[in-house]
Amino acid sequence: MSEGVLYAGAGHAGRHADYLEEPKGLWSWLTTVDHKRIGLMYMWSVLFFFLVGGIFALLIRLELLTPKQTIMDAETYNRVFTLHGAIMTFLVIIPAIPAALGNFALPLLLGAKDVAFPRLNLTSLYVYWIGAAMAVATLALGGVDTGWTFYTPYSTTTGGGVTLMVLAAFVLGFSSIFTGVNFIATIHKLRAPGMGWFEMPLFCWGMYATALIQILATPVLGITLLLIVMERVLGVGIFDPQLGGDPVLFQHFFWFYSHPAVYIMILPAMAVISEVIPTFSKKTIFGYKAIAFSSVAIALLGFLVWAHHMFVAGISLFAGAIFSFLTFFIAIPSAIKVFNWIATMWRGSISLEAPMLFAISFLLIFTIGGLTGLFLAALSTDVHLHDTYFVVSHFHYVMAGSNLIAFLAGIHYWWPKMYGRMYNTKLAAISSAIIFIGFNMTFLPQFVLGSRGMPRRYFNYLPQFQDLHVASTVGSWVLAAGLFLTAAYLLASFRQPKGAPANPWGGRTLEWETASPPTAHNFEGQPVLQHGPYDYRPEPAPVGVKELAH
Amino acid sequence: MSTAIPSAHAHAEGGHAPFLQHHFREMSQQFDAAKIGMWLFLVTEVLLFGGLFVGYGIMHARHPEAFMAAHHHLDKTMGAVNTVVLLVSSFTMVLSVWAAQTSRKKLLVLFLLLTLACAGTFMVVKYFEYSHKFHEGLLPGKYYSHKGDTVPGQFLFFSFYFMMTGLHGIHVLLGMAAIAWLVWRALKGHFSSAYYAPVEVTGLYWHLVDLIWIYLFPLMYLIS
Numbered sequence: 001m002s003e004g005v006l007y008a009g010a011g012h013a014g015r016h017a018d019y020l021e022e023p024k025g026l027w028s029w030l031t032t033v034d035h036k037r038i039g040l041m042y043m044w045s046v047l048f049f050f051l052v053g054g055i056f057a058l059l060i061r062l063e064l065l066t067p068k069q070t071i072m073d074a075e076t077y078n079r080v081f082t083l084h085g086a087i088m089t090f091l092v093i094i095p096a097i098p099a100a101l102g103n104f105a106l107p108l109l110l111g112a113k114d115v116a117f118p119r120l121n122l123t124s125l126y127v128y129w130i131g132a133a134m135a136v137a138t139l140a141l142g143g144v145d146t147g148w149t150f151y152t153p154y155s156t157t158t159g160g161g162v163t164l165m166v167l168a169a170f171v172l173g174f175s176s177i178f179t180g181v182n183f184i185a186t187i188h189k190l191r192a193p194g195m196g197w198f199e200m201p202l203f204c205w206g207m208y209a210t211a212l213i214q215i216l217a218t219p220v221l222g223i224t225l226l227l228i229v230m231e232r233v234l235g236v237g238i239f240d241p242q243l244g245g246d247p248v249l250f251q252h253f254f255w256f257y258s259h260p261a262v263y264i265m266i267l268p269a270m271a272v273i274s275e276v277i278p279t280f281s282k283k284t285i286f287g288y289k290a291i292a293f294s295s296v297a298i299a300l301l302g303f304l305v306w307a308h309h310m311f312v313a314g315i316s317l318f319a320g321a322i323f324s325f326l327t328f329f330i331a332i333p334s335a336i337k338v339f340n341w342i343a344t345m346w347r348g349s350i351s352l353e354a355p356m357l358f359a360i361s362f363l364l365i366f367t368i369g370g371l372t373g374l375f376l377a378a379l380s381t382d383v384h385l386h387d388t389y390f391v392v393s394h395f396h397y398v399m400a401g402s403n404l405i406a407f408l409a410g411i412h413y414w415w416p417k418m419y420g421r422m423y424n425t426k427l428a429a430i431s432s433a434i435i436f437i438g439f440n441m442t443f444l445p446q447f448v449l450g451s452r453g454m455p456r457r458y459f460n461y462l463p464q465f466q467d468l469h470v471a472s473t474v475g476s477w478v479l480a481a482g483l484f485l486t487a488a489y490l491l492a493s494f495r496q497p498k499g500a501p502a503n504p505w506g507g508r509t510l511e512w513e514t515a516s517p518p519t520a521h522n523f524e525g526q527p528v529l530q531h532g533p534y535d536y537r538p539e540p541a542p543v544g545v546k547e548l549a550h
Numbered sequence: 551m552s553t554a555i556p557s558a559h560a561h562a563e564g565g566h567a568p569f570l571q572h573h574f575r576e577m578s579q580q581f582d583a584a585k586i587g588m589w590l591f592l593v594t595e596v597l598l599f600g601g602l603f604v605g606y607g608i609m610h611a612r613h614p615e616a617f618m619a620a621h622h623h624l625d626k627t628m629g630a631v632n633t634v635v636l637l638v639s640s641f642t643m644v645l646s647v648w649a650a651q652t653s654r655k656k657l658l659v660l661f662l663l664l665t666l667a668c669a670g671t672f673m674v675v676k677y678f679e680y681s682h683k684f685h686e687g688l689l690p691g692k693y694y695s696h697k698g699d700t701v702p703g704q705f706l707f708f709s710f711y712f713m714m715t716g717l718h719g720i721h722v723l724l725g726m727a728a729i730a731w732l733v734w735r736a737l738k739g740h741f742s743s744a745y746y747a748p749v750e751v752t753g754l755y756w757h758l759v760d761l762i763w764i765y766l767f768p769l770m771y772l773i774s
Contacts, residue, residue, distance in 0.1 A: 113573035116583040181590045189583040190573070219594040223601030227713075235692035236709035238605050243691075244613055244703050253601060526575070 018420065018517040033118035034520055038125050039104030040418060043411070045125075046100050047487075049091040049132065050404075054480065056084035061442070061476040064469050067461050074459040078145035079160075081457060083138075085148030086165060090172045091132050093403050094261065097268030098214070099124070099179050101410040102207050104418060106183060108511035108518065109201045111192025111527040116185035124178035127171060134168035137161070147457065149258070152239040152250040156231040163232050170225045173218045176264070180214030183207050192510065194529035201509045201533040202291050206271020209295035213260045213267070213302060221257030224250065248313055255306035263302040265399050267295055269366075269406030270337055273359050276409050277341050278534045279507040280356035281348030285534045287340040294333035301330045311379055312386045320379050327377035334370050338363065353505065354428035358409035361436040362402055369397025372447065387457075390450025393443045401439050408435070408486065415490065416500035420517040423493040427485065434482030441475025509533045569745045581747045588751035592758050595721075599762055602717070606710045606769065613703050620707035621773045623688050623696075625679060629771040632675050633763065639668030640760045647753045650736075650746035658741060658749070662733045665756070669726045676719055683708070711770055718766060721759045728752045 019036050029037055059080050063070045072080065103121065107114055115121050138144050138161030146155040146162055155162055187208050191200065228250070230236045237243030239250045270291075278285045285291065307315055307323040315323075341363060350356070372394045375381050385391060416422055445468040450456075454465050461469065503512035508531065514523050567577050574580040610617045642664040649658035687695035690712045694705035732752055735741065741749055 116573075117587055118571075118573070120587075177591075177594055181587050181594075184590055185583045185586045188586055189579050215590055215594055216597060219597035220601050223598050227601075227605065230691070230709070230713060234690045234709065236690050236713065237706050238609060238709065244616075244706055245609070246612075249605070249608060253605075521572075 017519070018515065019520045020419070020517055022520065031122075033114070033122050035103050035107050035115050035118065035121060036418075036518065036522075038121050039100055039102070041125055042095060042103060042128070043100035045128065045132070046092055046096050049087055050096075053084055053087040053092055054483070056080050056087070058476055058480060060084060061473040063459070064461070065473045067463050067466055067469075069460070075145065077459045078147075078457075079143035082144045082147050086135060086144070086169070088400070089148050089261075090169050091128075091135065093265045093399055094172075094176060095128060095179075096403060096407045097272060097410060098183070098207060098210050098264070099128070099175070101272065101407070101414065102179070102183065102210075102268065105410075105414055105511060106186060106204060106207055107190065108417070108514070108522055109203055109509050109533075110186065110190055111195065111510045111523065111529065112186065112190035113521050113523075114190075115182045116189060117182050120178050121182055124175045124182070127178065128175040131168045131170075131172035131175060134164055134171060138165045138168070149254060150225070150228060151254075152228065152231070152247040153241070155228055156239060163229055166225045166228050170222050170229075173222045173225075176214045177218050180211035180218070183211040184215070187211075192527050192529050198289065198292070199529060199532055202274035202285065202288065202295075203271045203509075205292040205295050206267050206274065209299040210264055210267045210271070212296070212299045213264050216303070217257040217260040217264075220253065221261070224253040224257065227253070248310070248315075251310050251313055252306070255309045256303070259306040259309065260299075260302040262395075262399060263298055265403045266366075267298060269362065269403045270295065272406045272410040272413070273341060273362055274337075275507075275509065276355045276359040276413050277344050278348075278536070279413075279505050280351050280353055280359070281345045282351075282506065282536050283344055283348035283534075284532075284536055285340070286343035286346075287336070288534070290336050291340050294336045297333040298330060301326065301333070305330055308377060308382075311382045317379075324377055324379045324382075328374065331370065331374060331377075334366075338367060338370075352429070353412075354423075354425055354432055355409045355413035355505070357429055357432040358405050358412060361432060361439075362405045362409060364436075365397055365401040365405060365439065369394060369402055372397065385450060387455055388450035389446040389454045389456055392456045393446035393450060396443050396446075401443065405435065405439075408432075411490070413505070414511075415493070416504045417511055417516050417518070419493070420498040420500050420515075421493045421496045422500050422504065423496075424489045427489040431482050431485040431489070434485065435479060438475055438477075438479030438482050442472050442479055443475070445469075445471045445475070508535055567744055569740070577744065581750075584747040584751050585754075588754050592754060595758055595762075599714070599717070602710070602714050603765070603769075606714065609706055609710065610773075613706055615701050616703035617707045618773055619699070619701035620688075620704035620711075621770065623683070623686070624711070624771050625682070626771050628675050628679050629767050632672050633767050635668050635671050635675070636760045636763050639665045639672070640757055642668065643753045643756045646732075647746070647749050650741045650749040651743055653742040655736060655739060655741070658736045659733060662729055662736060666726060666729050666733070669722055669729070672722060673719065673726075676715070714766055715770070718759070718762055721762070725752075725756050725759050728755065 019034055029041065032038065059071070060077070063072055063077055063080075103115070141161030141164060142159065144160050144162050144165045145158060150162070150166060155166075187200070187204055227236070227238055231239050235243065238245045239247050241247060274285065274291055305323060305327045307319060308327045311320050311324075341359075372390070376385060376391060376394060412423070412428060446454075449465055449468050449472075452465070454461060498517075500516045502514065502516050504516070505512070510523075510527055510529075510533075511518075513527060570577055571580060574583070642661045646658055646661040646665060649655075649661055683689070687697070688708050689695065689705075690709040691705055694708060696704070729752060732741075732749055735748065
């Protein structure tokens with residue numbers, strides 16, 4: 001199986017232009033089937049909507065600066081937090097790592113030329129854009145005030161653009177499904193020769209587990225959202241108690257998708273961290289199989305815990321106890337991962353580059369988010385904490401903080417590979433610290449607020465809560481400052497020459513064995529795996545302890 | 551496919567099959583990927599319909615009398631005819647795949663056209679069923695206007711009847727579009743024992759559309 005046989009002509013003489021240069025022109029980008037270009041277009045789209053959703057977040061925090069009306073009325077406030085939630089969930093967090101970083105990195109990590117279905121990949125991007133346009137168009141219809149969860153019966157009776165927003169989420173679901181189908185087929189069929197399942201980088205296992213959820217859960221959300229549309233347009237009766245239906249049934253259907261969807265948000269984050277930590281610890285990942293299998297375990301267990309969102313929605317105590325137990329159970333694979341990452345860092349040769357700083361932030365923030373989840377999994381405490389700021393803070397730690405910071409870690413990690421340019425590493429280190437401080441300043445006070453009884457989604461509050469709300473709002477400004485700083489030095493890197501080396505971090509996975517940025521075909525010929533993804537042993541020497549000692 | 555990397559096909563053609571995409575090493579790899587992709591898509595279809603089946607089951611359990619009374623408005627003969635028509639179409643689809651695998655171009659076109667004819671028959675029968683229901687006011691949700699009901703709540707049954715058979719009908723139409731595309735490609739001589747993945751995966755899809763109807767027919771027409 002020489003290269004010439006595998007790809008006749010793929011490695012012919014002369015250097016290829018990189019994938020950013022050739023072919024040129026906007027049209028070539030809009031019609032590209034190159035996974036790297038599609039990944040970049042996804043990334044910039046996601047970042048744009050992150051800015052939009054972030055501005056809504058800042059407006060929410062500004063409104064909550066005082067106990068009474070500050071900058072907007074209550075109706076507007078409902079619309080702003082709904083748009084914030086819907087944009088951040090469906091347009092930012094879900095596609096962020098799989099569709100943007102996954103599309104860019106997965107084929108490179110596998111040593112493949114592209115994903116299995118390149119045209120389907122481009123289709124998914126267009127479907128995403130159509131869904132995004134529909135979501136934004138709801139503003140013209142007076143916005144949506146249901147919250148991103150679209151709970152019935154409110155969502156089937158309130159006015160505004162609910163139908164369009166629900167259809168937008170339905171359309172975005174297809175984009176997610178297409179990505180999932182593509183990734184599973186790619187991982188099954190396009191691994192480099194010599195790469196068995198357990199020689200894959202762990203990023204690929206994370207993407208595989210994510211894709212499983214995307215495929216198994218998204219269609220159920222799709223049909224649930226269509227049922228809301230049908231209820232609004234035809235009055236079909238399934239969720240309307242006056243017509244013989246059941247609004248709690250909606251919650252079951254909705255969370256059957258949307259709880260696994262939480263793992264669509266966290267598994268890719270874990271996937272990025274599993275790459276960054278060994279690279280900057282210069283040490284073989286600890287417990288490869290434990291991390292790989294815990295990803296799949298999280299994906300499967302994630303389907304059995306949906307009703308923990310409904311402990312106070314009138315489900316039986318017995319059902320509550322079962323779902324509570326299963327929810328505790330899912331903490332185990334998450335903890336396995338955290339311990340394995342820490343064990344990887346233990347006695348490693350750690351270099352605190354920007355991606356690693358973000359990864360360490362992730363470890364702390366994910367641990368807080370995960371442990372506070374246990375409070376909510378316990379029936380007796382959840383009855384008190386349900387629908388308070390404790391829940392808001394918990395899911396921002398796991399969905400927003402963990403996912404966003406891992407996304408940033410991934411962007412910083414693969415930026416030189418994407419563009420062939422380095423960013424200002426000092427500023428990156430500073431901004432990672434500002435983001436970490438800003439995030440905790442924003443959300444730590446909310447745990448306290450929630451435990452003292454501050455309900456979520458309220459526009460006004462009792463004066464005794466004001467101090468903590470002010471701290472949280474100031475925190476949101478610090479967080480925003482850190483993110484704007486990141487945007488500034490990343491954009492400034494385009495003024496640097498294309499001088500990034502092929503392997504700036506000394507990684508051992510396949511993407512570092514091709515040029516930065518790669519050619520359109522990724523590799524010169526077909527790469528054949530020579531060593532494991534985390535093989536940091538010095539050449540032929542056996543695993544020793546002495547050389548690691550200081 | 552060739553928009554981004556126009557050279558890839560040219561390279562692949564030298565010594566390779568003309569339909570091998572640039573990022574696959576060999577036809578068998580591309581064929582396997584296509585099959586995995588279609589099976590995964592079918593899983594999403596099962597779950598999409600699964601939501602409606604669960605909703606139907608719950609509403610049926612809560613309002614058994616209404617569902618029982620409402621289903622008598624359906625025409626069992628038409629439903630049975632459509633079941634037979636779809637089963638025959640699945641058989642002709644299997645023969646299409648066989649014809650493609652064995653490079654029998656004329657038979658392939660013939661069997662695909664027969665499949666298309668069966669699908670068309672199904673839609674025509676469905677059209678007559680639907681117009682009859684519209685005429686009698688047997689409509690979903692708030693548009694239900696049938697007179698003389700003794701059992702209340704029959705609109706719930708018709709909500710599910712139209713949502714489920716409607717979604718299934720959309721799938722039949724999409725399948726017909728895919729089969730028509732296969733006929734066009736078959737006429738151009740694209741398919742042979744070396745390359746028949748589109749026929750095979752469209753066949754998989756078509757069997758699922760058939761299978762969903764096999765479940766819909768007793769659920770809607772044969773409640774007892």
